[in-house]
Amino acid sequence: MDKTELPWNNPVVEANASAPAARLGQYAQPPLRNFGSIDPYNRISREAKDMIPPPFEYQAPTSVSEALALLGKNPEAKVLAGGQSLIPLMRFRLASPAMLVDLNRIGDLAYIKEGEGWLRIGAMTRESDLDQSDLIAKKYPLLADTTHVVADPLVRNLSTLGGNLAHADPANDHPATMIAYRAQIVATGPKGERTIPASEFFKGPFETALAPNELLTEIRIPAPGKGSGGAYVKMERKVGDFATAAVAVQVSLAKDGTLERVGIALTNVGLVPIQASAAEKALTGKKPDDAVLRQAADLAAKAAKPESDARGSEEYKRALVKTLTVRALRKAVARAQGG
Numbered sequence: 001m002d003k004t005e006l007p008w009n010n011p012v013v014e015a016n017a018s019a020p021a022a023r024l025g026q027y028a029q030p031p032l033r034n035f036g037s038i039d040p041y042n043r044i045s046r047e048a049k050d051m052i053p054p055p056f057e058y059q060a061p062t063s064v065s066e067a068l069a070l071l072g073k074n075p076e077a078k079v080l081a082g083g084q085s086l087i088p089l090m091r092f093r094l095a096s097p098a099m100l101v102d103l104n105r106i107g108d109l110a111y112i113k114e115g116e117g118w119l120r121i122g123a124m125t126r127e128s129d130l131d132q133s134d135l136i137a138k139k140y141p142l143l144a145d146t147t148h149v150v151a152d153p154l155v156r157n158l159s160t161l162g163g164n165l166a167h168a169d170p171a172n173d174h175p176a177t178m179i180a181y182r183a184q185i186v187a188t189g190p191k192g193e194r195t196i197p198a199s200e201f202f203k204g205p206f207e208t209a210l211a212p213n214e215l216l217t218e219i220r221i222p223a224p225g226k227g228s229g230g231a232y233v234k235m236e237r238k239v240g241d242f243a244t245a246a247v248a249v250q251v252s253l254a255k256d257g258t259l260e261r262v263g264i265a266l267t268n269v270g271l272v273p274i275q276a277s278a279a280e281k282a283l284t285g286k287k288p289d290d291a292v293l294r295q296a297a298d299l300a301a302k303a304a305k306p307e308s309d310a311r312g313s314e315e316y317k318r319a320l321v322k323t324l325t326v327r328a329l330r331k332a333v334a335r336a337q338g339g
């Protein structure tokens with residue numbers, strides 16, 4: 001196992017109680033331990049004990065305002081959504097929040113609605129709800145592709161779109177998708193709501209533009225017009241794994257068949273999701289023939305900042321970005337031409 005990785009094979013950073021927001025600090029050593037060992041006195045060994053989080057206070061508010069009040073009063077608190085990233089961090093004692101503010105009883109944070117030019121998704125909407133939505137399957141193929149390759153069905157039953165974005169793991173799949181869509185992230189704090197473009201939301205690994213006293217409450221994706229299409233293409237070592245690399249593409253075609261709008265973003269080839277702006281620019285206004293798509297893919301590969309690790313060398317990942325970009329562009333264009 002790579003030294004900088006946790007057992008679920010994902011780079012994780014060290015948390016401490018004084019880092020209440022998503023910023024978690026420096027890359028941690030992996031907790032490579034013999035979890036099963038029991039000492040001769042039949043007490044749990046230090047190794048096994050460390051699978052149990054330290055004590056914390058638990059609050060389960062039933063409204064956003066109640067949750068915000070709790071966050072405002074407790075700077076050491078952390079929000080609990082699906083728990084699929086936070087609970088493992090706590091069990092390995094890489095995060096030790098003094099309080100968990102559980103959002104699961106706030107019913108009005110889980111919805112999928114379309115209107116006034118936007119698809120609006122509540123932060124607590126589960127991956128499995130996105131997976132099963134006919135609206136998303138029909139009109140938002142980039143999001144449908146993405147959700148379908150996040151983890152496995154068991155994780156997707158619990159994990160939430162808001163949690164996936166707020167966690168800001170560079171290996172998570174939704175951040176690149178939201179950048180390619182030009183989505184807006186809605187943050188709600190004591191002074192009300194503000195919207196943050198997805199391209200400005202991810203500040204570093206596990207670090208976002210959210211303030212410690214703010215909640216991510218909604219994700220807004222511009223409703224695609226006629227002649228739009230998208231695709232997410234991910235290379236993973238096995239089903240359910242985080243991406244070795246992945247590419248999100250969203251395009252719209254003008255009436256003459258040229259590319260009018262192009263969004264391209266890359267997963268897990270940098271410390272944050274990367275918008276491939278030069279590739280987007282090179283495609284805009286062009287007919288999407290194969291030579292043009294390949295040139296853009298070269299530019300996307302140049303924008304990637306991969307590092308060699310257990311998933312492959314820096315060179316391999318860069319070459320992968322090129323291949324995945326061409327595939328994602330072809331698929332997105334074909335969908336745009338058919339829709």
Ligand SMILES: Cc1cc2nc3c(=O)[nH]c(=O)nc-3n(C[C@H](O)[C@H](O)[C@H](O)COP(=O)(O)OP(=O)(O)OC[C@H]3O[C@@H](n4cnc5c(N)ncnc54)[C@H](O)[C@@H]3O)c2cc1C
Pocket residue numbers: 008021022078079080081082083084085086087103123124149150151152155158159160161162163164165166167169171172173174210214215216217240241242243
């Ligand atoms: C085995 C396994 C495989 C996985 N594979 C993938 C994969 O292939 N691709 C992928 O993208 N992800 C993968 N994940 C991660 C999974 O999608 C996580 O669930 C997700 O990253 C976090 O969502 P959550 O709802 O579980 O959030 P939680 O774990 O509850 O929270 C994560 C973080 O976000 C914060 N947070 C959550 N919601 C909010 C909010 N509304 N406002 C402010 N802060 C909030 C929490 O305080 C915490 O810091 C995997 C997880 C597991 C366990």
